[in-house]
Amino acid sequence: MLSITKWVFRLFVGVCVCCIMAVGVLYMFASRSLPDYDADVALSGITAPVEIVRDNANVPHIVGSNDKDVFFGLGYAHAQDRLWQLITMRRTVQGRLSEVFGPETLPIDRVLRRLDLYTLATQSVSVQTRETLAALEAYSAGINARLSQINADALGRGAPELFLFSNQIAPWQPADSIALIKLMALQGTTHLEQEVLRARTSLVLSNERMLDLLPDTPGKGLADLPSFAEVMPQGSTRVYAASTPKPQHPLSPFRPRDLAGASNAWAAAPSRSATGGSLLASDPHLAFSSPSIWYLARLELASGGIIGGTIPGIPLVLMGRSAALGWGLTASYADDQDLVFEQLNPDDPTQYRTPNGFAQFRTRDSIINVKDAPSETLTLRWTENGPVLPPEHYNLGTLMRDGYVAALNWTALSPKDTSMSAGMALMMAKSVQGAADAAQTFIAPSQNLMLADSNGVGMVTIGALPARDARHQTKGRLPSPGWVAQNRWQGILPPEASPRILTPEGGIIGNTNNKVTDAAFPNHVSFTYGDTQRITRWARLMQSRQVHTRDSFIEAQLDTISVTARTILPLIGANLWFTGPPAPAGTPERQRQRALTLLADWNGEMNEHLPEPLIYSAWVKALQTRLIRDELGPLHTEFTHVEPIFLERVYRDIDGAAAWCDVVQSAPLETCEDMARLALDDAIIWINERYGTALESLRWGDVHQATHDHPVLGETPILRHVVNIRQSTSGGDNTLMRGRTSGDPADPFHNVHGAGYRGVYDFADPDSSVFIISTGQSGHPLSRHYDDLGVLWRRGEYIPMSLNLDLARAGATGVTRLLPR
Incomplete structure (x- = not known):
């Protein structure tokens, strides 16, 4: 018996020693990829050191003898700190994720x-300005x-x-950076999914009830629209089909409509500033990840110093400031996508119907x-x-009906995209x-571009806006027949048709989507816009003081008062x-009392320390579910927020909307008070369990955790505790x-999408300007x-x-000193 015990003990010790050695070997290999920030490196591609x-936050301040060398330094710094992020984003936009991750990413690659x-x-490389092309080439180098x-x-x-996914890494090229801007456009747009959801909803709801659930953003505008069934010709179709799963892979750029791009930005002219200098605040909202999509950097260019937020793979300070100018961005929610249904030629499926007869698809394998x-x-087929x-x-x-296919019109599908040069x-x-x-x-x-210089502030909507015919059948809010001339762009x-305010009368301008x-x-x-509440x-905060x-401005960025809760709770x-x-x-x-x-x-x-936000959030979520699930059936699961x-x-029973409170399938006539009470009971049961x-x-913070998860290793046992960053948040x-x-x-209340970058710029004292990102500069889990x-x-x-x-x-x-080889 004693002998067996000794051997079991020896085996246990041996296993422990092997595990320690394995961890040591893994650490040794992984730590080899930690950059040395204090080194002299001789490299080809630069003309001078x-x-x-x-700095102490690991923000690189890049100084060179000319702009090309500075952009070379930015490319080098991005690759030092975010190499995995760089190549993964490039694979995503190329549709080549499956080469690394196998069949699970095939749905992403196909689209x-x-x-x-x-x-x-x-x-689009050929249409860039000479200076931009030089910067792209230097950055790639x-x-x-x-x-x-x-x-x-x-x-x-x-x-x-890259020890786990050891595929070859192709050299970076200027087209890769341009492609990443298009990828950001894909991640930030919502109108394709919005059109599909509106069409599906119109098939099961009356027009009045659909405008309750999917209303136009309040204000002047169209109040009526045809249903999808009225626009499309009759034919066999799967109408009320259950929802099919969307791609849920963390690398998918196809964000649900409620998790697309958002943001805040506002500015005050000197007349509304206590210090006499313009102010600007900017915080773009994107999906959280570890590391953050944002990377802070300072470039010392011939035109002067620039500092702010960059995205690895793109040689631009997308929001930040120079000595003379500050800029921020918010998603404009411009309707830059139209879904059309193309009718196939019944005698030749390689053709589709146009206003002038049938035409051949452009195809490529x-x-x-x-x-x-x-x-x-x-x-691949294009119309x-x-x-x-x-x-x-x-x-x-x-x-979809038999004999039709769906095509997408989108401004980002331009072969002459000059966004990088802009x-x-x-x-x-x-x-x-x-x-x-x-x-x-x-x-x-x-985007809405928010601007501030020493003299004033302004905002302009930038980006291509489609020119639609005033007689468009659905006005871009529903899929439309692509062969009807008035539905075509x-x-x-x-540019002068875009909203532009360069001298706001009140001295303050802002946008919250x-x-x-x-x-x-x-x-x-x-x-449809991204916000009707935060604004x-x-x-109120801007007008509360002269x-x-x-x-x-920082207090406003960090404000956690919900006008929505203040409005809805007294009603329900x-x-x-x-x-x-x-x-x-x-x-x-x-419990209800x-x-x-x-x-x-x-x-x-x-506030993260309070119980009320959780009770309120669970209540209104349960309430909306009770109100819509009887009318929508399986489609109600699409309304996740x-x-x-x-x-x-x-x-408020606007236009008879209180009719939603009655459960269609039940004999009694339920009131809105009944539904509010039942939903509160639902919420309490869910919370208790x-x-x-x-x-x-x-x-609230225990439930509303910011989930900065690694998009690939975030669900891997043991490693997830190393690579994921979770934080209690308000x-x-x-x-x-x-x-x-x-x-x-x-986990319905996890915080998955928010301000990964915050910046506030003060032109009375520019060096007192501040910024932050939501994780750290390095993408290496072993880095401090x-x-x-x-x-x-x-x-x-x-x-x-x-x-x-x-x-x-x-x-x-x-x-780090980069020296010409």
Whole structure:
């Protein structure tokens, strides 16, 4: 017996030693790819030495003798810190993820190949300005120089992920950077899915009820539209089909409509600034990931220093400031996509119907190589309207009829995309007017460009806006027949047709993805915008004081008051507050009374330490589900987030919207009070089952965790605890400090989408300007800079945004000197 015990002990010790050695070996290999920020490196591709000074937050300050060398340095720095992110984003837009990840990413690759964004980017290289092309070539050379150094010096393949996915890395090219701008356009647009959802909804609801659930953004505009069934000719179709799963792979760029691009930006002219200098605040909202999509950098160009947020793979400071100008971006929600149905020639399926008869599809075969599986050959088809999409994309198949295919018209599908050159010119601009003029050639994604210089502020909507015929059958809000001439785009609107305000009368201008113009169709920009709630809170904060400071702008960025909660709670709880005698302890009625008591004393602050935000969020989510599931059937699962305008219409009974409260299938006539009470009980049961019955002890932050997850390793056992960054956060779907919830049934209130970058610029004292990103500069999990800025971000803190190189040197963590070989 003693002998057996000894051998078991020896075996246990042996296993432990082997595990420790394995971990040690893995750490040794992984740590080889950690960059050395304090080194001299001889490289080909530069004409004179380049310095990359890393300040104490690991922000690179790049100084060279000419602009080409500075862009070379930016490419090198991006590849040092974010190589895996660079090549993964490039594979995504190329439709080549399956070469690395196998069949699980095939649905993504199929659609990307059909959109053909990479080919269009390659064609767009020739239309860039000479200066932009030189910058793209130098930036590419910087990335490639880092790749050569990794290979020559055996630096652990440059990123730890590349030990697990060891495919060859192709050299970076200028077209790759242009393609990534198109990828950002794809991630930020919502109108394709919106059109499909509106069409599917129109098949099961009356026009009046559909406009309750999917209303136009309030304001002047069209109040009626045909149903999809009226627009499309009759034929066999799958009408009321159950929802099919959307691509859920973390690398998918096809964001659900509720998780597409969003943002805040506002500016104050000197007349509204306490210090006499213009102010600008900007915080773009994108899906959270680890590392963040944003990377902070400073470039010392011939035109002067520029500092702000970049995206690895793109040699632009997309938002930031120079000594003379500050700029930020918000998603404009411009309707830049139209889905059309093309009718096939019944005698020849290689042809489709046009206003002038049948025409041939443009076709090309494309081979997708798949890891551990046979390759797949796609036949890509294009019509005069755009690429043909597969029926599974965004549930298009639920609308398809025999003899038809769906094609997409989209401004980003331009082979002459000058967005990169526009961005380069914007960085060199010296004034609000100069920046507005420089950005006119921007194509996609459409954005609201917020501007500030020492004298004033302004905002202009940039990006191509389609010119539609005023007689368009659906006005771009539903799929339409592609063979009808009036449904076809008439080109692109001139830049002067876009909204532009360069001298705001009140001295303050801002955008929270809200409606920007009351212009009638077809100059309307969009029928649907990304916000109708945050803008109300923003306007109140801006007008609550005569003059603003950098700190008041920061307070607004971090504001967590939900106007939505303040509006909806009094409506849905109007007949429930403090009614009836006290209920016995432990009964559902007692729990309901406790919840209502908490909410009655709440001011709508979505603070992470409070229980009320969770009770409120669970209640309105359960309420919307009860209101819509009987009318929509399986389609109700597509509405994953609360629609505030819908609830307000129902509980104010606007245009008879209170009819939603009656359950169609039941004999009794349910009232809105009944539905509110039942939904609150639903919410309490859900909370009790998941978090316990002590309502007062709940914390919104425990549920509303910011999920900065690694898109590839984030679900891998053990590794996920190393690569994922989870943080308790305040805010919510409709607060200025926006923390968009997932809507996923498993964890519906996880914070998955928000301000990965925040910046506030003060032109009275430019070096007091500040910024922050949500994770860290490094994409390497073993780096101390992997999550160090995320700690500050979670607390609402910032780091300095200074163009003073001496300050950067004083606190430098390292200086990399790139020397000409």
